[in-house]
Amino acid sequence: MPTVPTRARPVRGELAALLVALLVVAGCTSGGSSDAAAPEAGGAGAFPVRIDHAYGSTEIPAEPQRVVTLGLSDQDPLLALGVRPIAVSEWYGDYPHATWPWAQDELGDARPVVLNGGVRNEEAPPLEEIAALDPDLILSLYNGTTEQQYEQLSAIAPTVVPDDGFSDFTITWQEATRATGEALGREEEALDLVAATEQKFTEAAGQHPEFAGKRAVVAERFEPGSSVVRSGNDIRALFFTQLGFESPTEIAGIRPDQYGEIKVSDELMGELSRDLLVWNIGSSPELRSEIENNPLYPTLPVAQQGRVLWVEDPVVSGAFSWGTILSLDYALEQLVPQIAETVG
Numbered sequence: 001m002p003t004v005p006t007r008a009r010p011v012r013g014e015l016a017a018l019l020v021a022l023l024v025v026a027g028c029t030s031g032g033s034s035d036a037a038a039p040e041a042g043g044a045g046a047f048p049v050r051i052d053h054a055y056g057s058t059e060i061p062a063e064p065q066r067v068v069t070l071g072l073s074d075q076d077p078l079l080a081l082g083v084r085p086i087a088v089s090e091w092y093g094d095y096p097h098a099t100w101p102w103a104q105d106e107l108g109d110a111r112p113v114v115l116n117g118g119v120r121n122e123e124a125p126p127l128e129e130i131a132a133l134d135p136d137l138i139l140s141l142y143n144g145t146t147e148q149q150y151e152q153l154s155a156i157a158p159t160v161v162p163d164d165g166f167s168d169f170t171i172t173w174q175e176a177t178r179a180t181g182e183a184l185g186r187e188e189e190a191l192d193l194v195a196a197t198e199q200k201f202t203e204a205a206g207q208h209p210e211f212a213g214k215r216a217v218v219a220e221r222f223e224p225g226s227s228v229v230r231s232g233n234d235i236r237a238l239f240f241t242q243l244g245f246e247s248p249t250e251i252a253g254i255r256p257d258q259y260g261e262i263k264v265s266d267e268l269m270g271e272l273s274r275d276l277l278v279w280n281i282g283s284s285p286e287l288r289s290e291i292e293n294n295p296l297y298p299t300l301p302v303a304q305q306g307r308v309l310w311v312e313d314p315v316v317s318g319a320f321s322w323g324t325i326l327s328l329d330y331a332l333e334q335l336v337p338q339i340a341e342t343v344g
Contacts, residue, residue, distance in 0.1 A: 009127045011080050019035045045185035055150045060183055061158075064137035068130055068157070070115075071142035072169075075099065076181040076324035078139065079106035080193055090118040092317055100318055102330045103281050125149055138182060141176045144168045167208060169259055171234040174198070178324045193325055200329065201242040204336050208243070210343055215274035216245040225266050232260035235323030236280060237330065243339070245276070266294055273302040276343055278309045282317020307340045311335070 007297070008211060049060045067083055069075045072091040076097070077083075084107060090098045098114050099107045114134065116126040122144060132137065138159040140150075145161050160183045162171045171179075174194045181190020205211060206328040218230040218237055229251050230237040237247040237260065249255070251262045252271040277300070281287045288310060297303055311317045316334045319327040 008171045009240065013084040025158045043210065045187070049182065049185050051161070051179070051182055052160045053159055054162060056210050058154070058158045058160055060137060060160075061183075063185060064183065066133070066135045067137045067139065068115075068124060068133060068135040069316070070138060070140040070145070070153075071171075071176075073142045073169065073322045073324050073327075074139045074176070075112070076103055076179070076322065077141075077173075077177040077190070077327040078184075078286055079103050080135055080177065080325045081181060081184055081186060082106075083184060084108070084110040085112045086135060087113040087115050087130065089115050090120060091322075095316070100322065100327065101315055102319055106326065125153065127152055139180060139183065141166075141171050141179055142169060166233070172233055172238060173235060173323050173325055173328065196308060197325060197328055198242075200332055205242070205244040206333055208336070208340050208343075211244040211339070214245050214276060214343060215248070215275050216276040216278060217248060217251075217272050218278045218280060219264075219272055220280050221284075224290075227264050227266070227269070229262040229264055230260060230273065231256045231262055234260035236320060239320060239323060239328075239335075240276075240278070243336070248274070266296065269294060269296045270300055273300040276307050276309065276339070277302045277304075278311060280317055281321060282311055282314045282321075285312045285314075288312065308343055309335075309338055 032156050047060065047062050049061070051058050066082070067078060067085045068087040069078055069085045070089050072089060075085050075088045079099075088098045088254075093100055095101070097107065097110075097112050098118070099112075113129075115302075135157045136158050137219050138153050140153065140159060140161050143161075144167070150159055151162055161167075161178060162175065162179065165174065166175050177190050177194050178187060181187040181193075184190075202239060218240065219227045220230070221227050230247060231247050231249060247260070250270045251264050254262050254264065254268075279291060280289070281291075291297055301309060311320060313334070316331065320330040320335060323331070
């Protein structure tokens, strides 16, 4: 599966009767699949909790016990806080229970349901399947949830989506962790986790002052003839800015779209040559030969000077692309030495 989410679009043609039916299903269920994992929550704060977000506010009446995560990486901050989801969404990687190696210890022996058989449909979340699991909280943070989808999900259980500033796959790892903690009544604990990870970035940047002010381009390819450069709030661009690098705000006059993506045709590949060029191709390592065989690529100063970092290992690339409170430790451990060697 690709490492970028399919864009969410509004669901059309849903009937109000469906919501009633879902509530009936939820009321009649015995509690969902026997494989659903029991959460391990602790130290919860006072409830009810009211959370403001892009579509209004959500009240969570009691400490959540059965949490469904809909966002592409929402299970990681939940697991970091010691709560095991009963259902998760598949992104890519094909790992058991959609859980990558860096989160498997936190998952333990839990077996959350992978929604919709592991096939994502941004236009139509599996409402009936979610309702049958009888959740008491739905997290849809690193996602593109529409207002109509939010209303449908809220008819099943309290649903938390991001603030306006973090909608449509632009939520930062810090905000995803904080919002998850807030929903669990443990915001301070979540903020402590954020501070600890931010300190690791600060320490890495301090150990490598040569990173400061260098211009880094993070590029990926998903179709022949063009590349996608990451910028803005994109988790891959933020990884480098937190290390002291600068990320482009435009390439050849092309500004990012609302998701922080700059699409650059191969005719403009020369514009990718900055102080460091990062090719994140772990999900498709065969792309390296396609890139290197492009007639323009050998002419790039960044290529001629050996300042290209190929992120080809699938797990390292995955940790970098997920960019969560759990994956970033591994990404820092693996990538910082490679970045230093390439820049040096």
